[in-house]
Amino acid sequence: MKNKVITLGEILLRLSTPGFARFTQAGSFQALYAGSEANVAASLCHFGIPAAHITRFPDNDLGKAAVQTLRRYGVDTQHIVFGPGRMAIYFLENGSMQRASRVIYDRFDSAFAHIERGMIDWDKVFADATWFHWTGITPALSQGAADVCQDAIAAAHRKGLTVSGDINYRRNLWQYGKTAQDIMPALITGTDIVVAGITDMENCAGITGASFEEACRAFMRAFSQVKKITTTLRDSVSSSHNRLTGMVWNGQSLVSSQPYELTHIVDRVGGGDAYMAGLIYGLLTQKSDADAVEFATAASTLKHSIEGDVNLVTVEEVEALVKGENVGKLLR
Amino acid sequence: MKNKVITLGEILLRLSTPGFARFTQAGSFQALYAGSEANVAASLCHFGIPAAHITRFPDNDLGKAAVQTLRRYGVDTQHIVFGPGRMAIYFLENGSMQRASRVIYDRFDSAFAHIERGMIDWDKVFADATWFHWTGITPALSQGAADVCQDAIAAAHRKGLTVSGDINYRRNLWQYGKTAQDIMPALITGTDIVVAGITDMENCAGITGASFEEACRAFMRAFSQVKKITTTLRDSVSSSHNRLTGMVWNGQSLVSSQPYELTHIVDRVGGGDAYMAGLIYGLLTQKSDADAVEFATAASTLKHSIEGDVNLVTVEEVEALVKGENVGKLLR
């Protein structure tokens, strides 16, 4: 049965300071391995959807540890390749109240950035797959990564997979000589479901709009094969308290989820990936756009209560939250 | 002087995941020994009221560790018996925000469940006692435990003690062939102060009512020796934020405490036990119902700021909260 979701992207060693310690206070770092696309795969596995992640790891024990992490989540790692290079790293300092959270990236020259066309046999990868998910981080890392992403989208198209792409524009990447606007339009052209806010659309495709809906209309005019555009609205009252709403533009209407108050955030990293996994789950299981966006936003809400990047919750837990059941209870 | 409070019940090894980790994330568990009735005894000791707990422990180092925990709190452990069997366990996953807390019980076949009539010499236990407290958990565990509870209530009656019982109906217990309605009415018949919400009254005695007050009136008609019925109203805004109010029906009027906002819950397990200890303290020290319920609810409020099941606060701290003094201060 073709029901697997394939994700592509870099995985980083996340080194976060303990509690609310600043970088200069840290005598140790909590360590885990995560990446935007792999987070989606791992979350889908917790929803019962088989998923495989494609990446390239350094041929050392850090690469092995990262593979083990993915396997633990149930992610299929058989197509991962190994080779020279370093493990990408990011350092995380958790904010609190008015103090912002901060990330120091140390991802240049990673084993993944040295991925090249031909290292992955996409036809084999997609043999039992139904969905392919990529993000704008990959083409921003290196020409090789952009090429591999382009090949993957093309192969997915050939094989009849649904393709989703999270634009996720980050200004401090894109250092290999190309700009987002050089590369992204071709990738978006092969994509069915796009995650993008207004600024993403402007930065990656030069498309603007006075509102999300207007920008979506313009975006769909430019990329006519795109079927849905989705984003989350996040109101950061403080590092400890956010408000979250999910939105989907399906070409006809703008469908919004109920808003959630995230009043005691445990870990906000991966909130967007949790949303995307929820949306893919919803669409794969034939939910309506309205139900899918509710599921996705509830999933993302729960992620903010989970330590680490990955949304370790079940379908039952997300559906209970959508219905307002068991919220904050002690379930014996 | 007869002033000791006696409690009877199972004590479990509580194994809780660190911080907000899910069960599948836990590389270690915080460990402590606690149980609903023993929590009441320990809290009373912190209020200066002598208390002894009656239970049966496995004859191994986990049983010894549990005894040491009680002794640390000042609970008299001289009447505890030991024998074959296992330590009851519960696993706790702390929720946060919308995510519920979850408990996995692993308490069947415990040394306590194998307690039997005759293992405890109740006349000796009650020699210097003035109050006996039991909960509906005990008779739900095994026929032997139900028998011992029944014997204790009878002996307490004979000796002129005040008897309190926390109905605490839990559907997933009661697996030894009897139902709550088979067993509980006889136990309630020997009880002066009952802790019960509307659903407890229905599940354990088949008594219903459109409101707490109505249910209490019906309950007292059925169990005419019951002098007070008490409960707490808990509004779970989220796992991190609850609202709490205590209520006592004394046969004539419904007395309510001021409501408390619990906005940053540290540990909500044992909140009800802290309330009960506060109420026993209040009634033992001749407070009015109104003052007793204020004391009990303030005590329970403070418990939510304490790690573990036991309410490690003093009478002075509770009374200050009742008066609104020192709230949230830095006391140098």
Add this chain to the structure above:
Amino acid sequence: MKNKVITLGEILLRLSTPGFARFTQAGSFQALYAGSEANVAASLCHFGIPAAHITRFPDNDLGKAAVQTLRRYGVDTQHIVFGPGRMAIYFLENGSMQRASRVIYDRFDSAFAHIERGMIDWDKVFADATWFHWTGITPALSQGAADVCQDAIAAAHRKGLTVSGDINYRRNLWQYGKTAQDIMPALITGTDIVVAGITDMENCAGITGASFEEACRAFMRAFSQVKKITTTLRDSVSSSHNRLTGMVWNGQSLVSSQPYELTHIVDRVGGGDAYMAGLIYGLLTQKSDADAVEFATAASTLKHSIEGDVNLVTVEEVEALVKGENVGKLLR
């Protein structure tokens, strides 16, 4: 260039219970070295202002560890003296919600309390300095400490430094035979910028007023060389949630900062010191009173999100908060 800020005062070993543990639950204590005046110096170093701290440490490894802590922050420790005596200690239990935080001081007979006139060469200390800061804790500890403080103020005056003093009246100090009113007026007489609330002014100088402004007017009539009086208004909703506003009376007008909601406090100790460091920074860099109090209050706000006594934030972070930028964001 004369641009150094000099602070004088005792440094204590702070031993705080882990998480929200009560003193009786603590199997370990977090340890750091801090003191009101040294906190100001360390915070100023993080703002790029050179600062030296003057104190007296026991001639053992705890004294060495304290020196190393200061050096780590960038504080100049060359003028610190060593001798017999013990390290002052304070034990801290973090409150939560309604439960207050508590401090047990164990600071009597410390190496600093045995400081004596002549141990510090103030002319040398002040050679490249522009500001001297003291608090009311120092003269409260011993006659020797009061003498040294008096000498420092006199020398600072001679050298043309600005002098700031945080009255910080604490009733349970002052045990060496003198009262605050015996000692403080002479010290205040040499001080330009005074930190004092209404009760401080009453306790230390017998000056009262129906409002902060009125008390300030009276205080300035009594101490005519005082140029500014400042304080923070703190509303303790709970141990986890405070509200904070800074105020400066400059002789003509009362200037207030915007109020801040501190909704998830990480560590409130040192909040006042962070405020004072912010104010000194503001005044040293020629900000208006309005801008200085905004800077100081924003600095203090951020401190409440930092573990430990010292405000480990930069000028850029404080200024961003004043402008409402980056609040609660994830800065990649």
Add this chain to the structure above:
Amino acid sequence: MKNKVITLGEILLRLSTPGFARFTQAGSFQALYAGSEANVAASLCHFGIPAAHITRFPDNDLGKAAVQTLRRYGVDTQHIVFGPGRMAIYFLENGSMQRASRVIYDRFDSAFAHIERGMIDWDKVFADATWFHWTGITPALSQGAADVCQDAIAAAHRKGLTVSGDINYRRNLWQYGKTAQDIMPALITGTDIVVAGITDMENCAGITGASFEEACRAFMRAFSQVKKITTTLRDSVSSSHNRLTGMVWNGQSLVSSQPYELTHIVDRVGGGDAYMAGLIYGLLTQKSDADAVEFATAASTLKHSIEGDVNLVTVEEVEALVKGENVGKLLR
């Protein structure tokens, strides 16, 4: 290619006290999931040999966590079944010097003990397998477990797999009404490679001998299809210091490894499983008996330096130790 090793057995939640703490000192327990046979499978995966483990887990989050642990090691978990019951547990107190290590088992009535004939489709399990490994713990737990073990051995025989069995006699199991001598002979009859010391042979098959070699000769006369008998000699100088030698009787000669000094043991649990995994690796890769026992004993030696039950070392590391290379070096 048929190259998979299949293992069958119970997996327990191991709860060990931190450091050298006694049970009564433990405020937390380190937690991991392990079992003798699964340890063999996991070690083989680290040697590059595919392995699948067969067990039955409780249908709760502890069962899920155990599956995730196996997946992390690379063990194939697709054939594991789930159902009602509890997770087996063992508590471990690490000894030091003269003080012995101690285990409290809490494994009765586990989900695995409730396994029954027919729950596992052995023909499917063995489809791509070449080796089956069982231990004497399984038939000691329940009649159902003994039946399943018997079925597995029969099916393995049918499919032409090599069968290894670790007798591992434990007196305090065997509580379901059968003795080891009732059950074990039939299982040994289907086994090619037997792990047994002198006392195991006596307890499980009533076979005695003045020396290991003599006992082996008698054992092979009784069980003529057994091809090799192996054991390790362990000299416990103290909990911190053991000596270890491996031995194989192959019907003709007794082959011994070099002896190893284990002078600073980190964790000795799983030492025997590491030996068995090493021996299976050696025999599967066509090593001579002498080379296989050297590999196995070196593997077991390294295990004693690893935290947890599983031998997380590579073939390269074991082979280096056999050759005496890199011992105790700092490999940059």
Add this chain to the structure above:
Amino acid sequence: MKNKVITLGEILLRLSTPGFARFTQAGSFQALYAGSEANVAASLCHFGIPAAHITRFPDNDLGKAAVQTLRRYGVDTQHIVFGPGRMAIYFLENGSMQRASRVIYDRFDSAFAHIERGMIDWDKVFADATWFHWTGITPALSQGAADVCQDAIAAAHRKGLTVSGDINYRRNLWQYGKTAQDIMPALITGTDIVVAGITDMENCAGITGASFEEACRAFMRAFSQVKKITTTLRDSVSSSHNRLTGMVWNGQSLVSSQPYELTHIVDRVGGGDAYMAGLIYGLLTQKSDADAVEFATAASTLKHSIEGDVNLVTVEEVEALVKGENVGKLLR
């Protein structure tokens, strides 16, 4: 039944650096409450001998925590008194290999040092007691403590108790104006069993000898009521490796235990107290001197494998070591 052992002495908060950290590296301290004499009481409770400890604690939460620690061990705390003063503290840095362990004492001016004649009702304390144990630390702390110790010995004598005293001379105490030779002889005069090495005998009573035996003979001539003198020989190969032998001079012969190799020391503090508790146990249970010293030395050996000051082992464990059973085993 008169069978209780009474101990008298100061209890300190022990703050030890984690692992092998130096004082300057410690960001936290492990915390426990212990004292030489209380360690003896707690160890006896683990041997099944009832014991009560007499001390004076500060009237704050540190005093409460210390009481709770004693209660946990089973020590009777009913006679402990409370009052103003501070908790005595000692800081411990664990050595390793050639690096020595170091202690910083901070015990002057403690609540115990302020104990005074009349605060303890010795006749009541000794009502059900058979043995009184003191050490030379107590009279070294203050005149009040020396007086109380003298009173206790006198009362014990009156009541017919056996009195043991551990001379334990420490040069850096004795700062209140008296020397050991001023005070100790009178205390020794009331003591039956003396713990003293050669230097102790010289420092406290001016008695010398070329060997332990010779010194003992001289000591017994000077203090004719002394029945036994005991000591341990400790050979410190390194901080990690000691050798230990116990010796008793009973007036006629010198009885020595087997020597023990302590090759991987976990915590050597309290080793002498464990020895003393073992000796008291042995003599109380009518062992011969030879058996008592074997028991005591084996007990002390096991203590070195236990974290903390108190010897948390049972009689069964000590007796097994005396017989050489279970040494370094894994007891399932």
Add this chain to the structure above:
Amino acid sequence: MKNKVITLGEILLRLSTPGFARFTQAGSFQALYAGSEANVAASLCHFGIPAAHITRFPDNDLGKAAVQTLRRYGVDTQHIVFGPGRMAIYFLENGSMQRASRVIYDRFDSAFAHIERGMIDWDKVFADATWFHWTGITPALSQGAADVCQDAIAAAHRKGLTVSGDINYRRNLWQYGKTAQDIMPALITGTDIVVAGITDMENCAGITGASFEEACRAFMRAFSQVKKITTTLRDSVSSSHNRLTGMVWNGQSLVSSQPYELTHIVDRVGGGDAYMAGLIYGLLTQKSDADAVEFATAASTLKHSIEGDVNLVTVEEVEALVKGENVGKLLR
């Protein structure tokens, strides 16, 4: 007074697994900042010798944290430069017994590797200096680092400083197109005291010898200005147990220290740096070669008992070990 020692070199973030965990087991890493040359500087500061370290850090919070670490040790950081680039990192897995320790370096493209001629004003750096120390790691990192090292040696020569260089040949560095033999001879030519073993001499200068002495004679013939060659002999019995001897060839004779048994190693990283710091201390304080090598080897021995790379011991502690005093004692 010219008495400062200047060191030059890269500082890395050391991320070590907790306890004896393997890389794949690490859920956190202990973090500290260290580097061979800076370790020498920090150790010298603990010996009372002023020292400054020269390096280039990334202009982010990791660079700030590293500076703070050096300041904490007392190292003068005023000449450190900052700029773009990443923090060099190394991951450390502590071995135990036969299992080797392992390092994964991730240091390419660091801010230090991008150091260039002219970034450091050596005349200013050396203004108050008497000694300059470099290692062979620096020229192995990049052409810029080699140039800066060459400039430093030349300037030191000009200023009359003593120059020491630790050859420290590491094969897996030297990846920028030059070999050690291309670069090192010119650097050695300006060096007075050389740390080198036989293989270092061969790899860096092509000089061989049948013994250390022979190689030294040949080396001094080739580099006639070299005054002393020193090395340590390390016998790795296991990761937990090494033997260590220091040796100095001074042109006339080979002077060796007493050998040390390191039987319970806490942390062996930095052992060579501790030796070098000891030797510099000895030579700076006019010790004989024999005394200097004893001091250096004793210092290195103590380092193996200290967590982290830096030898946090005093001159008094080292001298006591040389004399065999206080070894393994408990110093109260």
